[in-house]
Amino acid sequence: MSGIFVAVVGPSGVGKDSLIGFARGHLEAVERVVFVRRVVTRDADGGTEDHDSMDPEAFARAEQNGAFALSWQAHGLRYGLPASLEQDLAAGRLVVANLSRGVIPAVLEKYPQALVVSVTAARQVIAQRLAARGRETADSIERRLQRSVADRLPQSTIVIDNSGALETAGLVFVRLLEDAARLAERA
Numbered sequence: 315m316s317g318i319f320v321a322v323v324g325p326s327g328v329g330k331d332s333l334i335g336f337a338r339g340h341l342e343a344v345e346r347v348v349f350v351r352r353v354v355t356r357d358a359d360g361g362t363e364d365h366d367s368m369d370p371e372a373f374a375r376a377e378q379n380g381a382f383a384l385s386w387q388a389h390g391l392r393y394g395l396p397a398s399l400e401q402d403l404a405a406g407r408l409v410v411a412n413l414s415r416g417v418i419p420a421v422l423e424k425y426p427q428a429l430v431v432s433v434t435a436a437r438q439v440i441a442q443r444l445a446a447r448g449r450e451t452a453d454s455i456e457r458r459l460q461r462s463v464a465d466r467l468p469q470s471t472i473v474i475d476n477s478g479a480l481e482t483a484g485l486v487f488v489r490l491l492e493d494a495a496r497l498a499e500r501a
Contacts, residue, residue: 317403324433336484
């Protein structure tokens with residue numbers, strides 16, 4: 315594979331989907347960059363997450379039939395990335411996807427050249443964003459804030475702080491993707 319897999323990770327509420335959406339808007343004309351839509355066993359809310367929905371039974375069947383290049387479970391839900399991303403990698407494209415931090419060891423095993431981008435934000439910013447979604451109780455938000463899986467991330471992980479204006483972190487992310495796309499093009 316000559317393409318590069320870019321795994322975007324970070325706790326809920328740091329703005330991974332917003333950052334990816336910002337980059338997509340700036341790079342949509344760049345054919346070598348592909349933004350992968352996850353499949354999740356939860357209905358899309360239309361505002362905070364960019365994913366396709368599938369009920370748990372259909373997801374299990376799709377997983378069994380090889381529809382996903384990667385799949386995992388987190389927070390009581392199932393997540394998958396479509397197998398078509400393999401074709402994009404084989405064609406030398408930069409493939410960008412929102413993933414769970416817990417699946418990074420499997421990602422690195424399958425895609426050793428993967429680039430891991432960890433999105434962070436100040437604790438109070440994350441708490442405000444999670445509360446604004448209205449999907450969780452104060453207790454579940456606090457449990458999320460206590461969760462840490464940074465030790466599973468490789469030392470080469472690139473960290474982007476998304477505590478402030480989306481444009482600030484977004485432009486850093488866009489430049490990173492542009493650089494990685496050039497690198498993939500040379501491979």
